[in-house]
Amino acid sequence: MxxxxxxxxxxxxxxxxxxxxxxxxxxxxxxxxxxxxxxxxxxxxxxxxxxxxxxxxxxxxxxxxMIEEWTAAGAIGAYKLETKSDPADDKSLLYRLVDEGGQVQEERSLSKQAVEQLAKVWFGKPARKED
Structure with missing residues (x-):
C-alpha cells in the first residue's frame, strides 16, 4: 500500500x-x-x-x-472531526471540529503514540483469558 x-x-x-x-x-x-x-x-x-x-x-x-491536508476522520454530533499531520511535530496529529456552517474550533495537537494507545484501549480486542 x-x-x-x-x-x-x-x-x-x-x-x-x-x-x-x-x-x-x-x-x-x-x-x-x-x-x-x-x-x-x-x-x-x-x-x-x-x-x-x-x-x-x-x-x-x-x-x-504523513497526512498533509485536512482529512475527515468522522463526526461527533453536529461537528465534523478533521485531522492532519502536525507541521510542528512529525510525531503528532492535529485535530479540529468543524460545524455545519464551516466554523472551525481551535486545533489541538496529540501525539500519534497517544492516539494509538487510546485506540487499543477503547477499540482493541481484549486478551483471551487462559483457563
Whole structure:
C-alpha cells in the first residue's frame, strides 16, 4: 500500500554498521527530513524509490506516516472531526471540529503514540483469558 511518509532517522549508527557502501548511506542521509510516497510492506518497513535505480528501505521507527491536508476522520454530533499531520511535530496529529456552517474550533495537537494507545484501549480486542 502506498502512503505518504517523512523520513525521520534520528540515529544513523545502525545504518552505518549495516551498510558497506558510503554512497548507499548517503542516500539515507539525503532523504532524512524529506517527504516521499512509499510502499508500506506487511511487516511495517517502508520502501521509497528515490530514482529509477536507487531506493531506500526504512524500519518502522525511521519514518512517520504523513497526512498533509485536512482529512475527515468522522463526526461527533453536529461537528465534523478533521485531522492532519502536525507541521510542528512529525510525531503528532492535529485535530479540529468543524460545524455545519464551516466554523472551525481551535486545533489541538496529540501525539500519534497517544492516539494509538487510546485506540487499543477503547477499540482493541481484549486478551483471551487462559483457563
Amino acid at each position: 502506498k502512503r505518504r511518509v517523512k523520513v525521520t532517522i534520528e540515529d544513523f549508527t545502525n545504518l552505518q554498521e549495516n551498510l558497506n557502501d558510503p554512497a548507499e548511506l548517503a542516500l539515507y542521509q539525503g532523504a532524512n527530513g524529506h517527504t516521499y510516497d512509499a510502499e508500506i510492506e506487511h511487516d511495517g518497513y517502508a520502501i521509497i524509490d528515490l530514482t529509477e535505480e536507487d531506493y531506500i528501505e526504512l524500519a518502522p521507527g525511521e519514518y512517520q506516516i
